[in-house]
Amino acid sequence: DTAVSQTPKYLVTQMGNDKSIKCEQNLGHDTMYWYKQDSKKFLKIMFSYNNKELIINETVPNRFSPKSPDKAHLNLHINSLELGDSAVYFCASRGRGTEAFFGQGTRLTVV
């Protein structure tokens, strides 16, 4: 079983559209994250949720909104997509005293 799974793996969409990326973890972890990796390969934290509560919200446009329906899920909604949103988005989870587990990433291409 995949520990942290993201869907879809690839997403191609037009500017101005609204899209969602789903993330699920079956590790029983309390904390989940969204990271963005841009074309220069820098990995940057976007959001962190602990027990469904937003803990960290880095400087991210408010077009990006995380939604955590339960501890095992942290979905990322993006409104009015722009060309600069093209990147690979990684979901991760971490339990108390454990290392972080990352999903395989979602490659978003905005055309």
Add this chain to the structure above:
Amino acid sequence: DAKTTQPPSMDCAEGRAANLPCNHSTISGNEYVYWYRQIHSQGPQYIIHGLKNNETNEMASLIITEDRKSSTLILPHATLRDTAVYYCIVRVDRTRYQLTFGKGTKLSVIP
């Protein structure tokens, strides 16, 4: 979290030990040293972490200097599948804190 400095790239012959250095001269007493790697097109993968003692697991060894200002990740017998970007991260081990990734070291294992 303290900053880290790593060489941008390194080569290693297949079957030889790969020694990846990391400087963290501003590390404080309660900060751990974590190592992750990212193989092309995959999510980051946890390797090992330590506080002040040397650590070893099935993937690698971590050697931390006595003053804790630098560390070395050792892959004892590098294979082609170890080609990846390796990230050294220093952080306090608290559940709510995120991992902050730097530029890492691109390790190329050569046949």
